[in-house]
Structure formats: C-alpha cells, structure tokens
Amino acid sequence: MRRNPLTPMSNCPPPAILIVEDEPLIRMNAVEILEELDAEVLEAADADEAIRALNCHPGVCLLFTDINMPGSMDGIALAAHVHATHPDIGLIVTSGGQNLKNAQLPDSGTFLPKPYRHQQLLDLARKKLASKG
Template sequence: MSTIDAFEEAGFEAIDALDGEQALQRLEERPDIRAIFTDVNMPGRYDGVELAHIAHRLCPQMVVVVTSGKMIVSRDSLPEGGHFLAKPYRSSQVTGLFAHLLN
C-alpha cells in the first residue's frame, strides 16, 4: 500500500508532489494544507529538510514530518516542531503520528 493510499484510508486528504518545488506550489494553491510528509532525498532543487524549513516559514503552525531510510535527521536539523520518522515504517505508524499531531 502506498503512503498516499494509507493516508486516504485513514481519512486524510492526501495531495502528492513530485519534488519540493511542486510541493511549494501545492502549498501556495491550497492554504488549507495543514501538514507535509516528505522524504529527505527527492528530486529537484530542494531536499526534504529544506522543504520542511520553507514550509514552516510560510506557515509556522504547519505539521512537518520528514522521513529517510538512508540517514537519521536530528531534531536540531528540523524546523521548530518538526518530526523525523525513520524508514522502514508501517502505514499505521505514519497515519497514527499525523492523527496525533493534527489533534
């Protein structure tokens, strides 16, 4: 099951983006977006940590979760309130984390 499918099955509306630039475009188009989930390694101009910081600057109350299977991201590397979830993870872990953080 893809992460998008897991989010939707858990009752969230999930919007995907191919890279950081497209994610920022989505945030601009949809000011109702309350959370992002991004991998550290992604194509394009921004990595997931950079995207997390930009999203936080645009919307400080945005829930930001970064994941990676290749590295551990320290809390100091993330924006205030940012979270790291190491791969591999179960779908229930990620959807449960977001349910907790968005309440």
C-alpha cells in the same frame, strides 16, 4: 478521499495532507495510508511541486516529505521553507538513507525513519493533525 458514512457532513473541509516523495510506489503507499484519516491527500514528486501545491491549497495542515529527492531543494530545506512561510503546518520528515533527531528539524518537525510501518505513519499523522486542531 474516503469518507466514513457514519461521520456527519459539516461545513468544515477535511484537513489536507501534502506528501512529497519522488518514488511513485512509496508515494502511492503513503497516500493510501493517510487517506484513512479522512483527509484530502495531495501529492508532489519534489519540493517545487510541493510549493506550488501549497500555494494552490491553503488548507494544508500537514507536510510529509522525504529528504532525498531531485529538484531545487531537498526535504530538509523544504521543511524549513514551509515552517518559515506556513508555521502552522505540521511537519513529518522521512528518509531511508539518513537518521535525524527531531532537534535537527524545524520546531514542529518529527523524523520518521524508513522503512516505516503503516500504523507508525498513521499514528504520527493523527497526532500532528490533532495538535493543529
């Protein structure tokens, strides 16, 4: 996590963002982008790892997940699970192989098609975090 030296330290922890992506290079890129938000960025390669991370890190306020990944559930099922168990967590769902409408996602979900631009992800994550604050 990078901290802006001009930002005063406070007792409030930074927001936490969980990235769920099975492709390591894509996940690393997303981490680099979202670290610009002065957030704690957590990583998971599949839904099972993501659920374990959510159980260990109650401060997660944004989930950014790919749809297509190995494991017990895909990103849409993960988003639905997170919405049902943690309705206060914002959701961003991405895919390069599918194109969804936001209405096809749980209530707070937003679809971001791949390939997304750096600024697109940054702006959308910033907006999601602001709506949770």
